[in-house]
C-alpha cells in the first residue's frame with residue numbers, strides 16, 4: 001500500500017510539471033473505484049454511502065462522544081491535514097457466539113500518518129485481517145473504509161495470532177484522521193475496527209461461493225468502535 005503510494009508520487013510530480021495533475025489524479029481515482037469492488041464483499045455492506053453518512057451519528061453515543069476523548073493536543077504539522085498527538089482507543093469484543101476474541105488498541109495520528117497498535121487475546125491462531133469498516137455499528141459494519149481506494153487506507157496489516165490466541169501488531173497507514181466522519185472524508189472516529197476469522201471453506205477445501213460466483217468473505221470474529 002505504501003509502495004503503491006510511493007510509486008504514484010513520481011507520476012504525480014511529472015504530471016504537475018506538465019500542468020496535468022488534475023487530469024491524472026482524476027484518472028487514478030477512476031481506476032481505483034473500478035478495482036476496489038472487493039471491499040463491498042467484506043462485511044456485507046452494499047450501501048456503504050448510506051452507512052457512511054448515517055451510522056456515525058445514529059449508531060451510538062460512542063460516536064458522538066468520541067471527539068472529546070481523542071485527546072487533541074493540537075499541533076498542526078501542515079503535511080496532510082491531520083494533527084500531531086491525537087489518539088483514539090479501541091476495545092475489541094467477540095462477534096458471533098463461537099468467538100472469544102477480545103482486544104484493545106490505540107490509534108495515534110501524526111500528520112497524514114495513522115499508527116494502530118492492536119493487542120488480541122482469546123483469538124484464533126493464524127493471520128487475521130484487520131480493517132476499519134465504514135459504520136460504527138458492529139452488527140452491521142458495512143464496507144471497508146478506504147477514503148483513498150488506491151491506498152486502501154482502512155485495511156491495516158493482518159495481525160498474527162499465536163497458538164495461545166495472543167497477537168500484537170503495530171501497523172501504519174496514510175490518509176486517515178481522527179476526525180469524526182462528519183468533519184471530513186478521512187475521519188475514523190465513530191467507525192468500527194473489525195478482525196476477521198477463518199475463511200469459509202466448502203467440504204472440498206475450496207471457498208464457498210456466493211450466487212455471483214465470488215468467495216463468501218471471511219466472517220468477523222471481533223469488532224469495536226473507534227473512540
Ligand SMILES: [Cu+2]
Nearest residue numbers: 042043131194
Ligand atoms: Cu473487513
